[in-house]
Amino acid sequence: MNTQFLQRRRALRARIAEAHLSGVLSMNPASWYYLSGYTGEAGALLVSSKGSWLVTDGRFTSQAKEETSGLRVVRQEESLMATLGRLLRGRSRSRIGFDATQLSVAQFRALRKAAGSRVRWVNADGEVEKGRQRKDPAELAQIRKAALLAGEVLSNAIKLLKPGVREIEVGAEIEYQMRRRGASGPAFESIVAFGTRSAHPHARPTGKRLRKNELVVLDLGAILAHYCSDITRTVFVGRAPARIRRWYGAVQEAQAAAVAAARAGISCGDVDAAARRVLARYRLSQYFVHSTGHGLGLEVHEDPRVASGQKHVLVPGNVITIEPGIYVPGVGGIRIEDDVAVHAGRTELLTRVPRDLIEI
């Protein structure tokens, strides 16, 4: 694995040079792992033409030294930004790229002060993350496994849906089963929403008990060997009335349309539009209150975003979720989500759980 991290840093260095930068700063833990193997929660990674530095505090320095190679691990004195700034101080005419979405106003102030006026700070939002959008075969294999694992856990969770069970009980079982299957944890707090609570797209599990004739939205993801998955299915407890069937059919059709659209050469905005067009035809647009999907990898939400107007054109190696949904206040929600890998000339569905309405 170590040579892989070195290769990724080398690729980043080439992009840095093209952008006429002497180095680039990353404050994103997923990118630290991607570029170095470091899994700590705190720090700052600087990749420069002259070498790489990882600054972190005493809780993580020994771990950082064990996990990385070919870079200098520096234990922070006082504050992270003061230490980082001092490393850069006096490097005249250096142009350092930074991501304005990753650095707080306070951090940036402290960093500029410590680095001094000879360092020029250049906006390079998303520059480090660009390399992560195109997954290599080993990464794809990991996400595939994480997606299958999430599907198994979801299928098992559906079996727990008996009237009387609480949302938090199902949530606890989901996360336990993930770990039993080797996941290091959930990729996000699992969503288990019964009845009208499912009308909140991001409902957290509560003590609510399941009743007959309720919709259930289950949305979960696992982290397996650092890579995330994300899957959603909607279940009806009992025989679904005609209105629910019609809505479910519309969401299913919208999801299928977006999956079909998600091909190399197509923009993410067009994938989003494919789902939106179907829901508009059913006059359900006003209930589709979020975007169609997001990139998936070391982070559960990463670029490219699959949203209205997004210009990113899909390329082989992109992995995205497709998850249109509708949310009717006072009634409930319906969402179907799969993970999709884009290849040259074909699209691979990584999640393999049936998509038809499940009535239990």
Add this chain to the structure above:
Amino acid sequence: MNTQFLQRRRALRARIAEAHLSGVLSMNPASWYYLSGYTGEAGALLVSSKGSWLVTDGRFTSQAKEETSGLRVVRQEESLMATLGRLLRGRSRSRIGFDATQLSVAQFRALRKAAGSRVRWVNADGEVEKGRQRKDPAELAQIRKAALLAGEVLSNAIKLLKPGVREIEVGAEIEYQMRRRGASGPAFESIVAFGTRSAHPHARPTGKRLRKNELVVLDLGAILAHYCSDITRTVFVGRAPARIRRWYGAVQEAQAAAVAAARAGISCGDVDAAARRVLARYRLSQYFVHSTGHGLGLEVHEDPRVASGQKHVLVPGNVITIEPGIYVPGVGGIRIEDDVAVHAGRTELLTRVPRDLIEI
């Protein structure tokens, strides 16, 4: 509960007026809950002399309306900062406080642009969070319950420590047992570190199996009804050699000294120094690589920080952790952590698990 949120906003408004601000912006989800009851993951809360606004995206608007009262929920158009800025636009001579540690450079740029030049942005770091440091009796009762729950889960986890068990198995069981006892989840990824891995203060559970004559560090916390707990114990598998006993005794003495020091009227820096002094006497200072503790409440790490030089003077209602530790590379780590509530004239240990070295 609703009147409580209104009261907290009223108290904040009084502090805002004192600071000659017309309003204050919070980008901290724990503070959104504290001030309004909103539990969504995305948004921005503005509390002003003229009323309060909660801006969030379509995933959270229906939830926000259900969870809050007495404030305006605004669904964001385009970006969060653009919508927030537009709400403020044209309010001449308004001075809005913001926390520079909570806003990214990119967000602040977008916000200032959208709000226009008539809005003045004033640094008010930690202003909103000040109210959260002094817990009221209901909050203390919740943290007490969360601390007892964490202690029970920890005591049960110790029973799983048989040679051959894997770190991740113990981790999975810990989080499952928390949820079974009513926790909404872990307050942080549980630390289960066997043998030399325990020399990393923040080791994540791996597939490593437990062997005889190893140290084990277990560090876990639960979220119960929004409030966090945090506890650490260290176990030796077998009969501990003299060196380990001496080290353990030193950490135990340092922890007791810091707990004894943690009283109303004493500065956090002095609490930290009490632990540090003991470890220095044992010539173990270089192995104590982090600070002595941190505030505990809606967030697992919040103010006040219990670290070298921290000037915050403890007052009744403060809840902090006391968790000195030593980490010897190639050998292992020892940490003992309890949660402490400061009252007038006395200190309450919220975690109730024995502190003596456990040999199993």
